Amino acid sequence: MAATLKDVAKLxxxxxxxxxxxxxxxxxxxxxxxxxxxxxxxxxVLNYYPDQTARSLRMKKSYSIGLxxxxxxxxxxxxIARSIEICSYDTGYTxxxxxxxxxxxxxxxxxxxxxxxxxDGLIIAPVQNSIEHIRELKDxxxxxxxxxxxFDEMETNAVVSNNEDSAFDAVExxxxxxxxxxxMIQGRKxxxxxxxxxxxxxxxxxxxLLDNSPELIAGDGFCMEDxxxxxxxxxNLDQKPTAILISGNLVTVGAIxxxxxxxxxxxxxxxxxxxxxxxxxxxxxxxxxxxxxxxxEIGTRAFELLKEHMxxxxxxxxxxxxxxxxxxxxxxxxxxxx
Amino acid sequence: MAATLKDVAKLxxxxxxxxxxxxxxxxxxxxxxxxxxxxxxxxxVLNYYPDQTARSLRMKKSYSIGLxxxxxxxxxxxxIARSIEICSYDTGYTxxxxxxxxxxxxxxxxxxxxxxxxxDGLIIAPVQNSIEHIRELKDxxxxxxxxxxxFDEMETNAVVSNNEDSAFDAVExxxxxxxxxxxMIQGRKxxxxxxxxxxxxxxxxxxxLLDNSPELIAGDGFCMEDxxxxxxxxxNLDQKPTAILISGNLVTVGAIxxxxxxxxxxxxxxxxxxxxxxxxxxxxxxxxxxxxxxxxEIGTRAFELLKEHMxxxxxxxxxxxxxxxxxxxxxxxxxxxx
DNA sequence: TTGAAAGCGCTACCAT
DNA sequence: ATGGTAGCGCTTTCAA
Numbered sequence: 001m002a003a004t005l006k007d008v009a010k011l012x013x014x015x016x017x018x019x020x021x022x023x024x025x026x027x028x029x030x031x032x033x034x035x036x037x038x039x040x041x042x043x044x045v046l047n048y049y050p051d052q053t054a055r056s057l058r059m060k061k062s063y064s065i066g067l068x069x070x071x072x073x074x075x076x077x078x079x080i081a082r083s084i085e086i087c088s089y090d091t092g093y094t095x096x097x098x099x100x101x102x103x104x105x106x107x108x109x110x111x112x113x114x115x116x117x118x119x120d121g122l123i124i125a126p127v128q129n130s131i132e133h134i135r136e137l138k139d140x141x142x143x144x145x146x147x148x149x150x151f152d153e154m155e156t157n158a159v160v161s162n163n164e165d166s167a168f169d170a171v172e173x174x175x176x177x178x179x180x181x182x183x184m185i186q187g188r189k190x191x192x193x194x195x196x197x198x199x200x201x202x203x204x205x206x207x208x209l210l211d212n213s214p215e216l217i218a219g220d221g222f223c224m225e226d227x228x229x230x231x232x233x234x235x236n237l238d239q240k241p242t243a244i245l246i247s248g249n250l251v252t253v254g255a256i257x258x259x260x261x262x263x264x265x266x267x268x269x270x271x272x273x274x275x276x277x278x279x280x281x282x283x284x285x286x287x288x289x290x291x292x293x294x295x296x297e298i299g300t301r302a303f304e305l306l307k308e309h310m311x312x313x314x315x316x317x318x319x320x321x322x323x324x325x326x327x328x329x330x331x332x333x334x335x336x337x338x
Numbered sequence: 339m340a341a342t343l344k345d346v347a348k349l350x351x352x353x354x355x356x357x358x359x360x361x362x363x364x365x366x367x368x369x370x371x372x373x374x375x376x377x378x379x380x381x382x383v384l385n386y387y388p389d390q391t392a393r394s395l396r397m398k399k400s401y402s403i404g405l406x407x408x409x410x411x412x413x414x415x416x417x418i419a420r421s422i423e424i425c426s427y428d429t430g431y432t433x434x435x436x437x438x439x440x441x442x443x444x445x446x447x448x449x450x451x452x453x454x455x456x457x458d459g460l461i462i463a464p465v466q467n468s469i470e471h472i473r474e475l476k477d478x479x480x481x482x483x484x485x486x487x488x489f490d491e492m493e494t495n496a497v498v499s500n501n502e503d504s505a506f507d508a509v510e511x512x513x514x515x516x517x518x519x520x521x522m523i524q525g526r527k528x529x530x531x532x533x534x535x536x537x538x539x540x541x542x543x544x545x546x547l548l549d550n551s552p553e554l555i556a557g558d559g560f561c562m563e564d565x566x567x568x569x570x571x572x573x574n575l576d577q578k579p580t581a582i583l584i585s586g587n588l589v590t591v592g593a594i595x596x597x598x599x600x601x602x603x604x605x606x607x608x609x610x611x612x613x614x615x616x617x618x619x620x621x622x623x624x625x626x627x628x629x630x631x632x633x634x635e636i637g638t639r640a641f642e643l644l645k646e647h648m649x650x651x652x653x654x655x656x657x658x659x660x661x662x663x664x665x666x667x668x669x670x671x672x673x674x675x676x
Numbered sequence: 677t678t679g680a681a682a683g684c685g686c687t688a689c690c691a692t
Numbered sequence: 693a694t695g696g697t698a699g700c701g702c703t704t705t706c707a708a
Binding site for chain 2: 677678679681684685
Binding site: 342343344354355358359362388389391392393394395396397 | 700701702703704
């Protein structure tokens with residue numbers, strides 16, 4: 001059995017409240033060196049570690065945070081989770097990760113379970129089929145930060161990427177390389193980030209007067225098969241595009257596979273720009289021009305923002321932090337003007 | 339503020355202990371339907387959720403488990419973590435994941451922190467630079483399960499793969515395809531699983547009377563660069579091998595890159611069998627003959643074993659579960675006999 | 677069938 | 693400078 005404060009107190013021949021004070025290191029109270037020494041010695045002998053459960057109950061603070069993500073198996077979220085974990089570890093918080101699989105009911109259930117466990121704060125990439133439980137967080141003034149996703153209709157803390165701009169920029173880059181017909185394989189349509197990318201894409205198409213046929217936007221879902229099918233569909237159009245903007249790691253692999261299967265060559269026959277994570281790129285043999293997200297920064301800033309809100313006496317104003325995507329030029333885009 | 343038992347009791351006009359009994363659903367006590375109804379109604383109205391912290395303190399059981407892994411960012415461990423999380427979620431446990439980065443000091447610290455949080459059990463892929471803290475778990479009769487790694491000198495619960503056999507089998511497969519000089523790029527040398535694979539490889543080399551030059555074993559570490567360097571080194575030997583057995587996802591990518599850079603073609607010039615996870619394979623464009631691990635099964639069985647031990651009244655005997663690797667034949671091995 | 681009371685281990689307040 | 697004590701919210705005996 002683990003030693004308790006009382007055990008230490010008995011061994012050091014003082015009262016348990018004194019032990020608590022000494023071990024918590026309350027500076028302002030001057031405690032004789034002799035007493036401190038006795039107590040530390042006793043704690044050492046008994047290998048005393050404070051019972052966090054009791055502490056949490058008493059202090060109404062658990063030094064733990066919740067992290068709710070779609071799926072930790074996705075390298076994108078794994079990397080964000082990891083950087084949050086590092087921050088938590090460094091500052092004495094314990095992080096509890098849960099996965100929703102994009103299931104709203106599961107998200108609701110997880111949130112309740114985390115609350116009954118007394119988390120001090122929450123970081124969440126919400127499913128976004130419902131907004132009520134998030135609104136309740138606001139109402140309760142509970143500290144939380146959204147990551148990767150945002151509710152445009154509601155002010156909250158959030159750390160998100162500039163998806164709309166990065167999609168616009170990607171198309172602009174293709175235009176500068178002489179492309180006039182640019183397709184998009186979008187990934188899961190109803191997702192916040194995807195919607196933003198599509199908006200950026202459309203804005204660019206309009207702005208640069210590109211071919212705006214609706215068939216140029218295809219795909220739904222994040223599996224390899226989704227990418228494979230969408231690419232086939234697009235490349236079988238009468239008016240084939242010269243370039244494709246692709247969203248999603250596995251979608252990209254699927255699309256490349258389709259291109260190979262159709263006997264086409266990147267970038268000679270078709271140019272590619274992909275939203276693909278840096279964690280993912282090493283796994284690919286083909287060099288790829290990519291738009292990627294600063295995942296470590298997203299995690300770090302989300303944690304810092306949360307910490308600020310958790311440790312503030314009074315409610316703080318919300319911050320929406322927009323991090324910049326990173327564009328990396330590699331040999332998957334042909335310059336048609338050259 | 340969250341509602342407490344007392345709040346519910348007041349609203350339902352009964353004592354809090356009665357509420358506790360009813361809400362815990364103690365069957366054996368017959369409580370009038372009327373009372374139950376009142377209590378459930380009150381709980382509903384107040385949106386009551388039990389305070390797990392208080393419950394844990396009282397019951398000396400937290401319904402939480404710890405999971406200590408090298409790095410959740412590694413798809414191998416991410417997949418194991420995910421399957422354990424699913425099991426936990428389904429059975430009402432909360433899982434706390436921590437990463438060691440293969441740092442023994444960090445592992446020790448994490449274990450203490452998890453204990454002071456009152457976890458009921460632990461699943462761990464240990465760094466293995468030290469064995470003392472694991473021995474202590476045994477001494478304390480604390481429920482724990484090792485995954486992926488094992489201490490040959492100590493009996494414990496564990497779920498591991500048959501690395502030695504799978505390496506032997508992989509070499510045998512190459513022999514059956516006519517290969518007589520088989521190299522090995524080993525990954526991080528001092529790792530338990532790697533040592534086992536090397537033993538299996540060496541046993542096969544001896545058994546099938548293959549070229550046993552020590553230069554045929556190369557590499558140390560799990561980065562792409564490690565794989566790249568090791569492959570170059572091996573392929574620059576005077577007596578080049580005809581096949582390589584590679585350990586590690588990124589190591590494999592690095593090795594393939596080196597092969598491409600040297601102007602060689604797989605499998606025409608060099609055959610490859612890789613220890614690569616199924617989660618990883620989709621990311622590769624080149625088809626690869628692989629040895630992979632049943633990650634979901636590893637996680638599931640580890641959790642089930644842990645649960646058995648956590649919920650048993652008396653200490654149970656330890657189980658070492660060996661799961662079978664999966665060999666998948668694809669077009670990266672040339673048949674020299676054909 | 678239900679209420680009263682003790683106590684899990686800790687911290688913080690009030691004494692001295 | 694230190695001890696005593698109350699109480700966080702819950703479960704669980706013991707009484708009635």
